[in-house]
Each structure stands twice: as structure tokens, then as C-alpha cells.
Amino acid sequence: MNKNINSITNLKERSQILNLQDKKKLEEAVIDVNGLTKRYKDFVALDNLNLQVNKGEIFGFLGHNGAGKTTTVNILTTLLSPTEGSARICGFDIGGNSIDVRKRIGYLPENVKFYENLTAYENLSFFAKLSGIQNPKVKIFEVLDYLEFRGFENKKMGEFSKGMKQRIGIAQAIMHEPEILFLDEPTSGLDPSGVKKLREVILNLNREKHITIFMNTHLLSEVARTCSTIGILSHGSLIYKDSLENTLNKFKDETTLEDIFLNIGNRSKK
């Protein structure tokens, strides 16, 4: 059943399969957000966000530009401190146990950047050592093999295309075998073949390495093809969260996920 998931184009069929996989996994919230608020002077970027993401899920975090998705990821990856509220990642508080949190997460920022004058291997080696990996060389080649990206490790990052950089970005994020992978607009700027490859990588990481994926995106087509659960953020507040299967069942009259998104958005405005 899993082997063919990438080729399934029917939304409902796909969501049923993904949901079935979810049920087999532990119902354990690896991301637990309580009343998270972030203010920049008068601007409220996040407003009392409450959110739980279970182990093994591929969570699609949807929202328009400026909704607060990146702020949420920045806080959950301990890069940013919240103004109010708390969050636990794999049971560890993002404020008090930030190092423990970082040991358990991988992070791919939007428009991932590297030291351009260093090779891919040198970049990965540096990040591997920072992640505390004992034998970086072995791990780097293992990950590059997994991502089918061997042969490029001695090229300078400055010579890489956007899609290639994303692969190295994924490599640095999964080298230390994290429990959760945070992806911030991972398909941004990629060409269709790059998007397809990245989608396969995300699904394989979830299926084979059992990594929980938290994916920020505003591309509904990506959510439909990849995610098992979706959450919609609007003006810093979570206005919807459910499994993809339930969402499709709830909004039977809508033909596409775009319609559902607009429907939910309109409801929240009312």
C-alpha cells in the first residue's frame, strides 16, 4: 500500500491511506503548543496559538503570507522567544530545554543558505559536528546516499541550483536523525521536477525513518499530496485543524482543496 502512495492522485484515496498509517502510530503529541503569542511592539504575529501535532504525522501548516507560519516555526525551533505561552517539543520545553529540543529537531529554513565558498561536504561536515555527530564522514555519505545525491559533495555550494541546495538543506536537517523535521516553505522557488523530488523525499522520510514532519506552506496542492493533517493559520490564530481525510469529508461540496481553504477562511471572517 505504501509503495504506491506517490502515484495516487485521488485526494480521498490518498488521505485514507495516510490516515490509516497515522492510526497505526502512537497517538502521542510530539509538538504541544499552549497559548503561544508573539508581539512586535503593536503588531501581533501570533495570537494565543494552541496546537498539537502527533508523532508520525505530516502536518501541513497553511496560511496566507504574513499569517504567522514562519514565526511559529522560528519559535518551535528555539530561534525566537515567544512573548507569552509555552511549547513542548518531544516533551521538552522550548524555553528551558532549548538544547534538548534542538537535539530532536531538524530544520530547513525557507531559502536555505550555506557557506557559498565551501563545498557541500565541508558545509555538511560543519553542521554535522555542531549536531554532535561522532563520525561525520560516514553519516554524510549515508545521508547523501539516502537522498540519492552522491557525486556532488565536492562541488562548491555557490555552484548549486536552488533544488540542489534544498537537498543539502534536507541532508543537514536529517543527519542527526531527528524526531521532528520542520520545513519552512520547502518547495518555494523550486521547478516542478524539484518539487516532485522533494515531495518524494518528505514522504520517504516520514514513512521509512518515521520522522514527524511539520511543513509550512501556502501551496495547497503540496498539502494534498503530502500531508496527513492540516492546520490553517490566519492573522496569527489557528482557525482550523483536522486530518486531511476528515477535511475532505467535511467539505464534500468543494471540488478542490483551494475551495476548502477559501471556505474555511470565509467562515472564520464571519
Added chain:
Amino acid sequence: MTGKINTIAGHEFKTLFKEKTFVLILIIFILMTLFSTYIGWSSRTTVENVYQETVKKLIADGAAKQPADPFIGIPVLSIIKNMIVYVFLIGSLLAIIIGYNSFLRERQSGVSKIIFSKPLERKDFVLGKIAGILYPLLIITAISFLISLASVSLITGKMLPSPSIFKLVAFYLVSLIYMLMFAMTGLFFSIYLKSESMALLIPVIIWIFISFVLPELTSALNPNALLNPTNIQSATPHGQFLLAIQGALKPFSVSETYKLISGNLLELDSASSSLSIMKIFMNNLGSFVFIIFLLGFSVFGCFYAMIKFNACEEEIYE
């Protein structure tokens, strides 16, 4: 040092090599060291030749008494006295660039988000950066020391005596501390300020103030002391007010402290050659402690700025 501090330091050093910054600065320092020895040797030889010619002429003219050799009692280390000027003018400026560049690299490349998402303490990151700045400065001063030692020994035709070697070591250690102080200032502002141009401009303004303005206020009436280290402090013909200002600022004029200590260590006059290293430091203890204090203050500033640093500064409203 922990593995992660070493990782940061090693990475820093490797990147310096890749960017050829280190190689360029090393070449500048080697040239400066060679030039200082050459200029010292050249001026000494010229004066010596003039003296010999004069003595010959006086003898030919039948003069009963000849003037004394001007270099009698002048220690040989003073040949490299120009190094003092090079370090406090050029070395400190290059150190600012090394320090400023150190964090700018992460800022410009945008990798700080990945770095700080790794299980790395920010204090370890700063310690790694400091070590990554210290290593190249240490290598540069060590090579400069070896060149000075070799060239002075070559010129004099014999190995320097041990006390002079120790003084030469002490001079390069003081120079290292002095340059490190500026490097840390550059690092601090590159972390603390968001504007790249301001992060470079402010340390350069500090450098100008320390290297030119403060000496103007404290030793302007003793012009030799501005560029050429000297121990001769002639009485100033000014009023008490200016004297009071000079007296008050003097201990804080770190470039003059550096020149004074370095001048004594390089035995610029016969009087300083008799001073031990300990005596030289004790004579300038207050001012030297102030240099150490400034170094400590700038290091503390780097830790403070790093704690405050926001790795997501470009996207706060997303």
C-alpha cells in the same frame, strides 16, 4: 576546549584561508616585519657611515678629539622599532577587519538560522569565534617574531642574548593583546549592529580615537611620541588646565601605553635596556591593566551581543 568550540574555531580558520584573508594579512605582516628590520638597519648603517666619514675627516683635519659613536649603548633590538608603529597603526586596523569579518560571514551568507537551530550554546559559539580569531593572530605574531629574531641576528652576525629574546617575546605578546582588543571590538559590533556599514564604521572611529585623538589630547605637545615611540617626556609650555587634562587622560590612552611598553621592551634607549620585563610592566601597570580591561570588556560585549542576537531578524513579520 569542547568539541563544538573547536569546530567553530577550526571552521573560522579554514574559511579565513579559503577567503585568502589570512594569507593576505600574513603577507602584509611579513612585509611589515622585513621592512621594519630593513629600515632600522638602513638608518643605522647610514648614520654609522656618516659618523665614520666624519671621524675620518676630523682625523684628516687633525682634530684631537672625535665625537662618540652615536650607537654606543643603543641596544640592537631597537633596529625593529618601526614594528611598534606598524602594529598600532596597521596591525590594529587589520585586527578590526578580522573580527568584523568573523560574524559578518554568517550574517551575509544567512547560515545563522541553521547554526542556531543546532544543539549549540551561544556562549560556545562566541568562544569558538574568539578562538578562531586568536589562532590566526597568534600565527601571524609568531611568524613575525621569528622573522624579527632571525633578521636581527643576521644583521648583527650573532644570536640575540636570552634577555633580549624574552623582551622580543614580550613585545609580540603585548602586540597580540593590543590587536586582539581591536579584533574583539570588530566582532562585537558585527554581532550587535544590524547595519554592516555601521558595524565597520564604529570600530574604525574607535580606532581613530585611540590611535590619533587620544594621543593628540595627551601628548600633542610631544610630537615625537605620536608616531615614534620615545620615553622622552619634555615639559609642556601650557597652562595647568591642559596639563590636568593630559594627566587625566594619559592612563586611558591605550595606544600610548602600548607604544611606551613596547618602546621599553624593544630597548629604544640605553636607559630602557637595563629594565627587566617585570619592571617595565610594573612601571606601566595601571595603563596595561586598562588595556586588559578593555579586552575583557569587548569579550564580554561579544557574549552579551550574541545572547541578544536574533537569528530571524530578516523575517520578523512573516
